[in-house]
Amino acid sequence: MNLVVCVKRVPDTAESEVHIDASGKDIDKSRLSFGINECDNYAVEEAIQIKERLGGTVTVISLGPKENDEVIRMALAKGGDEAIRLEDEAFDGGDGFAVAKALAAAIKGLEFDIVFTGALADDDGYAVVPAALGELLGVPHATYVKKVEILEDGKRAKVGRELEGGLLEFLEIELPCVLGIQTGINEPRYASFKGIKQAAKKEIAIKSAADLGLDPSEVGESGSWAVLEKFTPPVVGEMAEILEGDPEETAAKLAAILKEKGLV
Amino acid sequence: MISFELSEEQRAVQKVAHEFAEREIRPLAAEYDEREEYPEWFVEKAFRAGLTYTYVPEEYGGQGMDFLTACIVNEELSWGCCGFATILGANNLGVTPLLVAGNEEQKRKYLLDLTSRPSLAAMALTEPEAGSDAGAVRTTAVRDGDFYVLNGTKCFISNGGIADLHTVYASTDPSKGTRGLSCFLVPKGTPGLSAGKKERKMGVRASVTSEVILSDCRVPAEDLLGAEGQGFKIAMITLDKARVNVASGSVGIARAALEAALDYARQRIQFGRPIIENQAIQFMLADMDMDVEAGRLLYMKAAWLETKGLPFTREAAMAKTFCSDMAMRVTTDVVQVFGGYGYMRDYPVEKYMRDAKINQIWDGTNQIQRLVMARSLMAR
Ligand SMILES: Cc1cc2nc3c(=O)[nH]c(=O)nc-3n(C[C@H](O)[C@H](O)[C@H](O)COP(=O)(O)OP(=O)(O)OC[C@H]3O[C@@H](n4cnc5c(N)ncnc54)[C@H](O)[C@@H]3O)c2cc1C
Ligand SMILES: Cc1cc2nc3c(=O)[nH]c(=O)nc-3n(C[C@H](O)[C@H](O)[C@H](O)COP(=O)(O)OP(=O)(O)OC[C@H]3O[C@@H](n4cnc5c(N)ncnc54)[C@H](O)[C@@H]3O)c2cc1C
Numbered sequence: 245m246n247l248v249v250c251v252k253r254v255p256d257t258a259e260s261e262v263h264i265d266a267s268g269k270d271i272d273k274s275r276l277s278f279g280i281n282e283c284d285n286y287a288v289e290e291a292i293q294i295k296e297r298l299g300g301t302v303t304v305i306s307l308g309p310k311e312n313d314e315v316i317r318m319a320l321a322k323g324g325d326e327a328i329r330l331e332d333e334a335f336d337g338g339d340g341f342a343v344a345k346a347l348a349a350a351i352k353g354l355e356f357d358i359v360f361t362g363a364l365a366d367d368d369g370y371a372v373v374p375a376a377l378g379e380l381l382g383v384p385h386a387t388y389v390k391k392v393e394i395l396e397d398g399k400r401a402k403v404g405r406e407l408e409g410g411l412l413e414f415l416e417i418e419l420p421c422v423l424g425i426q427t428g429i430n431e432p433r434y435a436s437f438k439g440i441k442q443a444a445k446k447e448i449a450i451k452s453a454a455d456l457g458l459d460p461s462e463v464g465e466s467g468s469w470a471v472l473e474k475f476t477p478p479v480v481g482e483m484a485e486i487l488e489g490d491p492e493e494t495a496a497k498l499a500a501i502l503k504e505k506g507l508v
Numbered sequence: 509m510i511s512f513e514l515s516e517e518q519r520a521v522q523k524v525a526h527e528f529a530e531r532e533i534r535p536l537a538a539e540y541d542e543r544e545e546y547p548e549w550f551v552e553k554a555f556r557a558g559l560t561y562t563y564v565p566e567e568y569g570g571q572g573m574d575f576l577t578a579c580i581v582n583e584e585l586s587w588g589c590c591g592f593a594t595i596l597g598a599n600n601l602g603v604t605p606l607l608v609a610g611n612e613e614q615k616r617k618y619l620l621d622l623t624s625r626p627s628l629a630a631m632a633l634t635e636p637e638a639g640s641d642a643g644a645v646r647t648t649a650v651r652d653g654d655f656y657v658l659n660g661t662k663c664f665i666s667n668g669g670i671a672d673l674h675t676v677y678a679s680t681d682p683s684k685g686t687r688g689l690s691c692f693l694v695p696k697g698t699p700g701l702s703a704g705k706k707e708r709k710m711g712v713r714a715s716v717t718s719e720v721i722l723s724d725c726r727v728p729a730e731d732l733l734g735a736e737g738q739g740f741k742i743a744m745i746t747l748d749k750a751r752v753n754v755a756s757g758s759v760g761i762a763r764a765a766l767e768a769a770l771d772y773a774r775q776r777i778q779f780g781r782p783i784i785e786n787q788a789i790q791f792m793l794a795d796m797d798m799d800v801e802a803g804r805l806l807y808m809k810a811a812w813l814e815t816k817g818l819p820f821t822r823e824a825a826m827a828k829t830f831c832s833d834m835a836m837r838v839t840t841d842v843v844q845v846f847g848g849y850g851y852m853r854d855y856p857v858e859k860y861m862r863d864a865k866i867n868q869i870w871d872g873t874n875q876i877q878r879l880v881m882a883r884s885l886m887a888r
Pocket of ligand 1: 636
């Protein structure tokens with residue numbers, strides 16, 4: 245089984261205060277720590293587990309600057325075999341669709357049975373890449389995947405998609421395909437020191453837009469359908485109804501609202 | 509000539525250890541502390557994550573980290589919880605005599621087995637009458653044909669009684685004091701080896717500290733480490749490493765405490781503004797930051813000397829003493845920053861203070877470390 249897994253390096257904003265930077269189009273990342281996008285960590289694990297069961301190779305791909313090597317190497321340390329990093333000024337400012345174009349161009353040159361991505365990215369949360377990648381590669385895709393079972397013939401897979409309320413929708417999908425992996429599908433391993441040392445010796449192939457046969461106008465901001473205009477902090481209070489009064493009154497009001505909306 | 513930069517590999521394994529501490533240890537640290545319970549599952553998790561027997565060479569199945577890298581890992585684990593980190597620290601301590609003095613056959617036999625599965629090791633030196641004064645060890649080892657017969661009681665042994673291998677110090681010649689000490693490999697299940705009282709402790713409560721009783725315990729002569737009379741030397745070389753490890757763990761605790769204080773001081777409003785806006789608080793935090801930084805440099809220097817094969821007894825004693833005294837200072841101040849809340853068990857900081865304390869005591873008290881430093885100074 246030839247497996248490809250796409251990983252993104254994102255800032256960890258879970259426990260930090262986030263501020264919009266001077267450009268108004270990004271957050272100030274100077275004090276944030278970075279790591280692999282959470283879903284992608286599960287995608288890496290899923291790919292490696294399938295390789296360990298059925299044999300084959302895992303190729304790790306990431307679009308971004310040299311700093312991304314850190315997350316690529318961690319995936320190699322866990323059991324990835326090869327790595328490609330897409331780096332070019334032309335890729336800057338791209339939306340999910342433009343990123344998917346670059347990834348698709350890199351993946352087209354490979355033999356693959358399954359391409360794994362995370363279901364969505366922790367930073368922009370567009371959840372576009374897996375679907376766009378499927379379309380661009382001309383193969384079926386499934387998103388929010390929380391279970392993968394390769395069927396006997398190795399030509400199809402049974403996948404469980406997570407729906408609202410924890411329901412799983414099962415469907416059969418033909419390989420090759422793209423799967424957007426949801427967190428919780430497995431228990432991601434920790435890279436061992438031995439793995440880390442081996443990964444440090446591996447080469448990461450760097451590819452530019454030209455290497456991928458892409459014209460700069462097709463990718464990055466100019467190749468995007470969506471253009472980011474500006475960030476604004478959420479307006480406090482506008483969407484919220486603040487209940488006033490003493491605790492007994494507010495509790496009664498709250499109970500009435502919950503009943504009215506059919507929530508209790 | 510001087511570089512303070514960690515290698516890419518060191519940074520990667522530091523990150524792994526940090527994530528492991530954050531995900532697997534921190535969420536449960538308070539619970540195991542409160543219940544004073546040994547987390548049975550933990551060593552298996554650590555084994556799967558590649559965090560056991562960190563500096564045992566790869567050829568013996570260990571992780572093959574250089575000593576500095578192993579200390580960096582220990583700092584992160586102790587940042588998670590010093591009690592949990594102690595379980596793995598005692599493992600390293602338990603097998604270090606084997607690394608120091610074991611012959612090829614002993615190393616292959618015991619290390620390959622221990623490193624191939626989730627296992628525990630322990631080093632048993634201390635006795636009720638022999639704490640700082642190792643020469644007062646009363647456990648005896650009497651040669652009987654192809655065996656030694658061990659009799660005595662060890663106390664305060666980390667992983668004691670539950671370990672798969674105990675390295676035990678006993679006197680083969682009580683008339684010679686420290687020069688009569690010898691070190692033996694005593695695997696689990698050896699008749700005559702048993703666990704005594706499990707201690708109830710102030711801190712590091714996830715780690716088992718127990719009496720180990722040797723009662724006509726017959727150990728094959730081939731399980732003597734080195735030669736008769738080399739026990740004290742083996743213990744001292746082992747403890748040099750243990751002391752640097754203690755230093756790194758102390759830095760981990762102090763750092764965790766400082767982070768908690770910084771967060772709290774930003775959030776806590778008194779007199780209409782966050783308490784961090786008072787210079788009195790800022791200066792406490794600044795001193796803590798300086799202390800943690802200095803402590804880290806000291807343990808890293810000592811560990812670096814070890815990796816270069818240079819003498820590091822003096823630096824190990826300095827790092828152990830400075831870092832543990834520092835962690836005690838920092839954690840005490842952190843409780844102060846938290847005010848009354850810091851004194852409550854609902855917040856993590858009183859635990860940091862309790863955990864910090866042990867580091868001034870074990871692996872040679874800080875008074876004994878000052879003796880070591882003074883001796884090295886006077887030998888100039
Ligand atoms: C939680 C825990 C875990 C431990 N784990 C292990 C383990 O795994 N293996 C093991 O072998 N041991 C272990 N120990 C034992 C530990 O190393 C000893 O407690 C330590 O060496 C001190 O010995 P002691 O407790 O007998 O104190 P004592 O030696 O009685 O010391 C009491 C006080 O007198 C001071 N003192 C003693 N002699 C002098 C001197 N000459 N000059 C100045 N001051 C002096 C000491 O500094 C100390 O302040 C552990 C202890 C604890 C508490
Ligand atoms: C076991 C226990 C028993 C108690 N019993 C009683 C009792 O019987 N009755 C009662 O009324 N209270 C009692 N208290 C409350 C106790 O008096 C308070 O905890 C204490 O006054 C500190 O207040 P705080 O905990 O809110 O800390 P905070 O006031 O939040 O202080 C936090 C930190 O900020 C520092 N700080 C605050 N303001 C400034 C400033 N302007 N400049 C510089 N530093 C500042 C403080 O010194 C401290 O280090 C008890 C507390 C405990 C823990």
